[in-house]
Amino acid sequence: MDPLIELNRVAFGYGSFNVLDDIDLHLHPGQFVGLVGPSGAGKTSLLKLILTLLTPGEGEIQRVRPDLRITYVPQIETVDWSFPVTAEEVVLMGLDHRRNIWPWPRRRERKRAREILERLEIGHLAQRHIRDLSGGQQQRVFLARALVADPEVLVLDEPTTGVDVRSAENIFHWLTVLNKEGMTILLTTHDLNMAAAHVPWVVCLNRRIVAQGPPQEIFTEEILSDAYKGNFIVLRQDDMIFVQQRPHPHGLKEVLPDPVEGGLPDHDSLKKTVQPIPASKEA
Amino acid sequence: MDLLIAPFQYEFFRNGTIAAVLVGGLCALIGVYIVLRGMSFIGHGLSHAVFGGAVVAFILQFNFYVGAVSWGFIAALLINQTVRKTTISADAAIGVVTTASFALGVALISRYRRFSQSFDAALFGNVLGVTPMDIAVIVFVTLAATFMIFFFYKQLLFTTFNSEVAQVYGIPTFWIETWFALILAAVIIAAVQIMGVTMIGAALVVPPITIRLLTDSFHRLMIYSTILGAVTGLVGMYLSFYVDVSSGASIVLLQSILFCIALFYVAKIRHRRRLVETPVYGPT
Numbered sequence: 271m272d273p274l275i276e277l278n279r280v281a282f283g284y285g286s287f288n289v290l291d292d293i294d295l296h297l298h299p300g301q302f303v304g305l306v307g308p309s310g311a312g313k314t315s316l317l318k319l320i321l322t323l324l325t326p327g328e329g330e331i332q333r334v335r336p337d338l339r340i341t342y343v344p345q346i347e348t349v350d351w352s353f354p355v356t357a358e359e360v361v362l363m364g365l366d367h368r369r370n371i372w373p374w375p376r377r378r379e380r381k382r383a384r385e386i387l388e389r390l391e392i393g394h395l396a397q398r399h400i401r402d403l404s405g406g407q408q409q410r411v412f413l414a415r416a417l418v419a420d421p422e423v424l425v426l427d428e429p430t431t432g433v434d435v436r437s438a439e440n441i442f443h444w445l446t447v448l449n450k451e452g453m454t455i456l457l458t459t460h461d462l463n464m465a466a467a468h469v470p471w472v473v474c475l476n477r478r479i480v481a482q483g484p485p486q487e488i489f490t491e492e493i494l495s496d497a498y499k500g501n502f503i504v505l506r507q508d509d510m511i512f513v514q515q516r517p518h519p520h521g522l523k524e525v526l527p528d529p530v531e532g533g534l535p536d537h538d539s540l541k542k543t544v545q546p547i548p549a550s551k552e553a
Numbered sequence: 554m555d556l557l558i559a560p561f562q563y564e565f566f567r568n569g570t571i572a573a574v575l576v577g578g579l580c581a582l583i584g585v586y587i588v589l590r591g592m593s594f595i596g597h598g599l600s601h602a603v604f605g606g607a608v609v610a611f612i613l614q615f616n617f618y619v620g621a622v623s624w625g626f627i628a629a630l631l632i633n634q635t636v637r638k639t640t641i642s643a644d645a646a647i648g649v650v651t652t653a654s655f656a657l658g659v660a661l662i663s664r665y666r667r668f669s670q671s672f673d674a675a676l677f678g679n680v681l682g683v684t685p686m687d688i689a690v691i692v693f694v695t696l697a698a699t700f701m702i703f704f705f706y707k708q709l710l711f712t713t714f715n716s717e718v719a720q721v722y723g724i725p726t727f728w729i730e731t732w733f734a735l736i737l738a739a740v741i742i743a744a745v746q747i748m749g750v751t752m753i754g755a756a757l758v759v760p761p762i763t764i765r766l767l768t769d770s771f772h773r774l775m776i777y778s779t780i781l782g783a784v785t786g787l788v789g790m791y792l793s794f795y796v797d798v799s800s801g802a803s804i805v806l807l808q809s810i811l812f813c814i815a816l817f818y819v820a821k822i823r824h825r826r827r828l829v830e831t832p833v834y835g836p837t
Contacts, residue, residue, distance in 0.1 A: 321721050342721040353589060353714055354771045363711045364722060373706030399769040419722065 272334055273298050274423055274454055275320055280329035282315055289315050291478045293329070297423065297456060302449040304469035305458040308498045311476045313458040314345070317427055320456070341416035343426040346408060351401045357411045358383055358396040364415035386414045390444060406437025413444065424448065426457040430464060442468040462489065466511040489513055560794045568688055569680035569747065569800060570790045575691050576744040577786025577804060579698055580753065581760035582779045583740050586733065588761040589713050592643050595632065597754025598651030600741050602628035604750050605658030612661060618690060618742060625738030628654055633730050678749030678801030680793060687746050694743040698736045702775075705729060710771060747786075752801035756782070759808040766815045785811065 273296040280293040289312040297303060297320075305313045318324040319331060321342055341364065361383040362375050370376055375383075387393045390410045395403060400411060409429055416424055426445075430438035442464050449455050459465050465472055466485045473482040480497040481488050489511050494502040501516040560566040580596075587595055606624020610617055628650050635646040702709065711719040712729045720726045744753050760781040764774050789804030796803065 323717060323720060340721065342718055344715065344718050348717075349715065350589075354765065354769050354774050355710075355714065356770070359710075359771065360714075363707070363714065363719075367707045367711075367724065370707075371704055373703055401769075 271299060274334045274338060276332045277320070278330050278332075280319060280326045280331060282312070282319055282324060282326050282328075288327070289477060290319070293479060295473065295479065295482075297454060299422075299454055300449070300452055301471055302445070302455045302469055303457075303471045303473060304465040305456070305473050305475055306460070306462060306465055306497075307475035307480075309460075311497070313475055314427055316475065317342075317425055317456070317458060321425060338423065339419065339421045340423045340425060341419045341421040343409075343412045343416050343424070343429055345427045346405065346412075346432050349400075349408075349412075351408075353400070356397050356399055357387065357392065357403065357407075357414075360400060360411050361387060361396075361414045361418050364418040366419065383414070383418055386417050387411075390414055390417075404437070405433040406440060409433055409437070409441055410444075413441070417448070421453065423454045423456065426455070428458055428460065430459060430461050438464055462494075462513040463511075466513060485511055556795075557791070560791065565681050565683065566790070566794060568683040568685070569793075570787060571688055572683045572691050572747050573680070573786035573790045573800060573804065574783045575695050575786075576747045577756065577760075577789070578779045578783035579691075579695050579740055580744055580748070580756040581782025582702065582775060583698060583737060584757035584759075584761045584782075585775050585778050586709060586713050587737075587757055588765065590643075592647070593758045594644055594647050594754065595629070595737070596741065596757035598632075598647040599625050599628055599738060600745065600750045600753040601655035601658075602651040603654075603738065603741055603745070605654035605656070605661075607745075608658040608661045612665065621742045621745075622735075622738050624654065625741055626735050629734030629738055630731065633734055678745075678747055678752060678799050680747060680790070680800035683746055687743075691743045694736075694739045698740060701732060701736055705732070709733065748801040748804065749799065752805045755805040755808065756801075759805065759812050760785070763808070763812040763815045766812075766819045781808070781811070 275295075275297040277293050277295040280290060280295075281288055282290040289310070293316065295316075305316065307313055315324060319326055321340060322331075358380070362379060365375070365379055365383075370379065384393060384396060387396050390413060392403075392407050392410050392414070395407060395411075400408060403411065413426075413429070416426075424445075429441050429445075433441070438461060445455055445457070446468055457469075459469075466489050470484060471482070472485050472488040474480040474488055474493055474497045476497045476499075481493045489504055491502050491504050494500075494504070494513065498515075503514045503516055505512040505514075561570075584596070587593060603621045603625040606628075607617055607621040609615075609624065610620020613620070631650045632643070632646045635641050635650070636643050708719070708724050708729050711722065711724055712726045716726050716730070741753055744756065748756050761774065761778045764778045764781060768774055768777065785804055785808045789807045790800060792798070792803040792807060793800040
């Protein structure tokens, strides 16, 4: 089957500095691909090249068809949270504007937006201002905007940044469900454990592609150390993989001042120091 | 009642009021997008830039409107493209492009002193000089701007919210921003006679930020901001007539007073809400 998007020997830089070199990547229909790598590895630049927001300096990027429907969920930090829009209005932005020239949405458009919000379990928040939602709910609103356009390829830039573990798990759950239904998904993430648990194909990036394959093959101490230039511990239990960076080689003692002469406090002494707050008396 | 009707016996007041109401509403409508894009100073800057264009048009014996609108349009495009293609921020780009254009106007005025009198009116606004031709231009610009905002409402909304993402969703953001720059330049030219170059920036910004304090809804912000702009245009004209101050200054002062009232009201509401929501600890 032909890839939906194909990158051949792509290089890209800002000024004289190349942030991406010699990138060969094929995104096939129905794939769920996670891009991992340290900050500054070129993950967001690679997404923007795929979305044609940037133009490669070298190489070529081909789409299977010019009208391939791709939608994008940007990093949560790029959103202006004071902008006066409700969750529903954000979702409605994702609809094809050429089909309705009037400024107000048609009844069926609102129904579709509402259905997607309901599906992502935030239908009751449709009329809330986006600032008044939690991080996980905000992410789901932007996911809903991407889904309302009925995309063939869904691109997400760090969808779990700034959300708690449960919300992150929820987002990956929804992405897995969408992928099972046939949607092609490409995302970047810093959450290696979530990627190991949910993403079937991982691309490890640091200016170039360090390695790509299933998480069982990619999440090894050698590959991660090579990509992140750090020291990693990878634990495996049954089908699960846990990734943790090793602490600083000098340990905490040199980073933090000693609160107790002779070393760091043990657990019991910490327990004595931190007292639980007594419950307030009711009148 | 006589106080309200009496000024209408003068033709200059009738013309001026029609122009002030339309310009007030129009500036406030366009201003919503300007404020939300974080480009509040573009109105102030462009009004100075078109001043330079107007002087050049006068010297080259070009039509004032064609010369000034073209100049303002090019300045707005230059600002947009500088922000899009470089790391220079919007306020810096506005500062460079528009001040250079204004400086050109000032240089030409100081070189050809003979027409400095009429440009005083452009700087501070002159309601006495509103001609039927000016009203025709204002009506045309109002219709064009309303048409664009009505039929490109969703595209403008998405582009204002996040231009880069809007592009991914198939919105021709370059063309939307170019059209918007053209309309903005035309609005500023249409408003010069009433507001004066020095006051247009405030007329664009103050009504939207006042309503923004009171609502979190985009479409309500647009509707109420336009109404506020038009009403302050009307009331400002009466103030200008009875207190004998410049029309632009009276409109902007009135808008600023309403902004202060809205700010005070919102602060009071928030304070009251905090008192209700803050739990009281300790023995009771």
